[in-house]
Amino acid sequence: MLAHSVKRVVGAVPTLFILITLAFFMMRLAPGGPFDAEKALAPEVQANLDRIYHLDEPLPAQYARYLGNVVRGDLGPSFQYQDWTVNELIARGLPVSLRLGVTALVLALLLGVTAGTLAALRQNAATDHAVMTAAMTGISIPNFVMAPLLILVFAVWLGWLPAGGWSGGALRNMLLPVVVLTLPLVAYIARLTRGSMIEVLRSDYIRTARAKGLPERTVVLRHALRPALLPVVSFLGPAIAALLSGSLVVEQIFGLPGIGRYFVQGALNRDYTLVMGVVIFYGSLVIVMNVIVDLVYAWLDPKVRY
Amino acid sequence: MAGSESQVLSDAWHRLRRNRAAVVAAAILAAITLLALFAPALSPHPYDHTYWDKVSIAPTLSDGHLFGTDAVGRDLFVRTLHGGRISLLVGIAATLVSLLIGVGWGATAGYLGGRVDAVMMRIVDILYAIPFVFLVILLMVAFGRNILLIFIAIGAIKWLDMARIVRGQTLSLKRREFVEAAQAAGVSSFAIIRRHIVPNLLGVVAVYVTLTIPQVILIESFLSFLGLGVQEPSTSWGLLVADGAREMQNAPWMLLFPALFLAVTLFCFNFIGDGLRDALDPKDR
Numbered sequence: 001m002l003a004h005s006v007k008r009v010v011g012a013v014p015t016l017f018i019l020i021t022l023a024f025f026m027m028r029l030a031p032g033g034p035f036d037a038e039k040a041l042a043p044e045v046q047a048n049l050d051r052i053y054h055l056d057e058p059l060p061a062q063y064a065r066y067l068g069n070v071v072r073g074d075l076g077p078s079f080q081y082q083d084w085t086v087n088e089l090i091a092r093g094l095p096v097s098l099r100l101g102v103t104a105l106v107l108a109l110l111l112g113v114t115a116g117t118l119a120a121l122r123q124n125a126a127t128d129h130a131v132m133t134a135a136m137t138g139i140s141i142p143n144f145v146m147a148p149l150l151i152l153v154f155a156v157w158l159g160w161l162p163a164g165g166w167s168g169g170a171l172r173n174m175l176l177p178v179v180v181l182t183l184p185l186v187a188y189i190a191r192l193t194r195g196s197m198i199e200v201l202r203s204d205y206i207r208t209a210r211a212k213g214l215p216e217r218t219v220v221l222r223h224a225l226r227p228a229l230l231p232v233v234s235f236l237g238p239a240i241a242a243l244l245s246g247s248l249v250v251e252q253i254f255g256l257p258g259i260g261r262y263f264v265q266g267a268l269n270r271d272y273t274l275v276m277g278v279v280i281f282y283g284s285l286v287i288v289m290n291v292i293v294d295l296v297y298a299w300l301d302p303k304v305r306y
Numbered sequence: 307m308a309g310s311e312s313q314v315l316s317d318a319w320h321r322l323r324r325n326r327a328a329v330v331a332a333a334i335l336a337a338i339t340l341l342a343l344f345a346p347a348l349s350p351h352p353y354d355h356t357y358w359d360k361v362s363i364a365p366t367l368s369d370g371h372l373f374g375t376d377a378v379g380r381d382l383f384v385r386t387l388h389g390g391r392i393s394l395l396v397g398i399a400a401t402l403v404s405l406l407i408g409v410g411w412g413a414t415a416g417y418l419g420g421r422v423d424a425v426m427m428r429i430v431d432i433l434y435a436i437p438f439v440f441l442v443i444l445l446m447v448a449f450g451r452n453i454l455l456i457f458i459a460i461g462a463i464k465w466l467d468m469a470r471i472v473r474g475q476t477l478s479l480k481r482r483e484f485v486e487a488a489q490a491a492g493v494s495s496f497a498i499i500r501r502h503i504v505p506n507l508l509g510v511v512a513v514y515v516t517l518t519i520p521q522v523i524l525i526e527s528f529l530s531f532l533g534l535g536v537q538e539p540s541t542s543w544g545l546l547v548a549d550g551a552r553e554m555q556n557a558p559w560m561l562l563f564p565a566l567f568l569a570v571t572l573f574c575f576n577f578i579g580d581g582l583r584d585a586l587d588p589k590d591r
Binding site: 012014015018019022023026027029136137139140141142144145147148149151152156241244245248249252253263264267268270272275276278279282283286287290 | 432433435436437439440441443444445446447448449520524527528531532533534544547548550551554555558561565568569572573576577
């Protein structure tokens with residue numbers, strides 16, 4: 001178990017390294033520098049800028065410098081937001097993004113597992129079909145379609161909820177963004193739970209448990225649920241990745257001051273260091289979460305032994 | 307041998323045709339594709355022509371502005387279909403790119419086996435852990451936004467799943483008699499992969515392709531929605547939804563029509579993919 005954990009953690013290193021390297025060279029090989037403006041800068045200004053940002057050094061030296069800084073956790077200054085470092089911008093947006101993401105994930109797990117289990121218990125009955133059709137809808141409607149539609153109905157037409165803004169994370173402001181982030185995850189988790197629950201309920205030990213005369217509730221909750229949740233656990237990695245890319249859309253459209261909003265603005269303004277920094281931050285987060293999820297899976301699943 | 311193979315396929319075909327959801331989905335999808343293909347012929351209005359006197363008019367039967375016009379007076383019906391053409395094109399083209407790389411990579415790794423397989427699949431594992439959507443955004447920021455780059459970039463990420471699935475199938479295929487017979491006859495590895503392995507992967511690949519196309523359309527629309535994909539005056543469903551979202555207070559039709567087309571298309575692909583999977587693998591359900 002320990003050997004496996006160490007192996008998984010070490011295995012994430014090349015992935016992180018490739019991510020940082022790809023990000024760096026994509027940005028540096030791009031035609032045009034970050035300071036290309038409509039109006040050409042005076043040569044001495046250009047030279048000064050290049051020197052301050054080390055753009056006058058040979059590429060390998062720049063790369064080594066950047067890699068060294070990233071390893072030390074320093075993502076450099078933002079080109080667009082003067083006086084801000086990328087670290088500061090991320091730290092400023094993190095509370096908002098984190099609060100949205102964690103709320104959505106917890107809700108998605110609760111609702112998804114419940115709906116999937118109910119569907120599995122009534123396989124091919126009306127409940128099952130209803131849950132699966134709803135799930136298909138949740139998966140098929142992208143978040144950037146869902147978000148404006150919900151705003152149109154609940155903010156513009158009905159006027160029940162604000163169309164955007166954060167207001168320090170008030171419930172009214174959180175509701176629509178969280179729904180948009182949660183629905184597709186609920187759909188996936190419900191489908192996964194249903195599939196594995198159906199399989200688990202057919203297994204011998206469940207038949208034994210039923211034969212012993214245990215109430216159905218106990219059979220499902222005490223005996224079937226834990227093994228049936230394994231696929232859901234391994235879905236957590238992709239779920240977190242989906243939440244992060246979903247947060248770009250949600251923060252943009254609801255005007256929430258999170259990391260995703262900075263990222264999209266940075267991308268539209270060609271703020272190279274900010275975009276690179278957020279890609280590396282989010283990328284590392286996904287990679288690290290995947291390792292953790294793997295370890296949790298190995299710990300939960302009695303069949304995985306190392 | 308060939309007999310039982312085609313028996314499997316024709317059984318699958320029968321099961322698929324009995325799946326009403328999949329058949330309806332296929333019909334709707336065909337209709338949307340035809341509309342997108344023949345859009346210019348269906349409407350008297352060009353997709354990028356501005357009618358200055360008809361800005362943001364609601365859907366109407368007169369003048370042929372079936373879906374109304376957008377905020378700068380362009381016909382929304384033609385723009386929605388033109389956008390659909392771009393979205394479908396990117397979806398199909400990028401899926402083909404992923405298909406070529408994925409099938410080549412997976413079949414080679416699976417057939418050669420041993421150390422080559424281990425190294426090739428280790429590369430897939432490492433790449434798999436990278437959240438590529440962010441890198442695609444980076445690519446769009448760095449190299450400007452053009453369609454060709456979008457579908458090459460998306461194709462280059464989507465091949466990983468394909469490679470894994472194809473490798474798994476190849477591992478079981480290569481122990482079959484007809485492959486052994488070809489090996490005994492001295493046929494080269496490359497020829498065996500091309501002539502015997504790849505054609506037998508068709509079923510699995512078909513399912514996977516129908517499930518990949520909507521994912522690609524989704525990524526493209528996502529990028530375009532954020533303003534990082536297809537550029538004006540050309541358009542795609544993602545970009546139209548973004549425009550519509552900005553104008554939804556005054557002109558909700560600008561949001562509703564493109565959103566409807568996009569969602570229905572994704573729905574249809576997902577239903578067909580699920581139907582194909584159930585048809586080819588009747589164990590479930």
